[in-house]
Amino acid sequence: MAEFVYPDTVKRVIQAASARVPRLQPSFIKEIGEVVSQQVTAGDWPGDEAGNPLNSAGQNPEDFVDHYTSTRPHGEIPAVLADPADDTWTSGSLTKQGKRWRELKAYLGSDKAADEAMAEEAARYGTVPGSTKPGVKPGEKQADEKSSAPSPSNPWNPKTKFTPQEALAEQKRLLRTLGAEACIREAAKCGVSVFGVPLRRK
Numbered sequence: 001m002a003e004f005v006y007p008d009t010v011k012r013v014i015q016a017a018s019a020r021v022p023r024l025q026p027s028f029i030k031e032i033g034e035v036v037s038q039q040v041t042a043g044d045w046p047g048d049e050a051g052n053p054l055n056s057a058g059q060n061p062e063d064f065v066d067h068y069t070s071t072r073p074h075g076e077i078p079a080v081l082a083d084p085a086d087d088t089w090t091s092g093s094l095t096k097q098g099k100r101w102r103e104l105k106a107y108l109g110s111d112k113a114a115d116e117a118m119a120e121e122a123a124r125y126g127t128v129p130g131s132t133k134p135g136v137k138p139g140e141k142q143a144d145e146k147s148s149a150p151s152p153s154n155p156w157n158p159k160t161k162f163t164p165q166e167a168l169a170e171q172k173r174l175l176r177t178l179g180a181e182a183c184i185r186e187a188a189k190c191g192v193s194v195f196g197v198p199l200r201r202k
Contacts, residue, residue: 009045009053009061010037016061020069023117026109028075032068077107089125089135097129119178128178128186156187156196 013036017029024032039045039055048054053061069075088100097118105114118129125135133151152161155170162170175183175194187194 007047007051007053009040009047012053013061013064017065020062020065023077023108024065024069024075025077025107028069028072031075032065035068036064085121085125086137089122089127090137092132092134094130094132101129115177119182123182123185126185128174128182154186154190156190156192156194158190 010033014029014033017024017032036045045053045055055064059067084096084100084103088096100121101114101118104117105111108114108117115129122128122131122135125137127133127135131151131153133153151157152159154160155162155167155174160167171183171194174186180194183194187196188199191199193199
């Protein structure tokens, strides 16, 4: 029996635009979706033999987003937004982190997107949101060995400022908000897994 597969071309293009780095303005992503919707209606996205989205110029969703953005640089989140990152994450200041979160939310449009962007940024500086441990600018090394010691605010640190119950609650919170990968790195700084099991040293 014949099977008919209709790719959701507009959805795929919007997903590509949302995943693009450097990030795009939410309003610009909406614009891209509207443009592609009109093109699909006009028959400009016939697809390939496998049923994947492909326009008449031979572009897949990712290629189209890059091409469309290349002539409309205003669609990217301004570089000025990236400039405060160094100051925010190398300072250990919770006040600056709060300001940074508000900036990201204003550009990305939602709490969730801002939380994800904060976690991604912090990881690049070797820290996590909510930590007072100053991060290190990407490409630079710690000035000395002491500076790489785990922060007292790291809930996996044996010398943490938390009680055992508070540390466990904070670990669960970070796993929920930052995800396993970021938490594994924080735990590894303390020589343990996220479950508190000592890591084997080679």
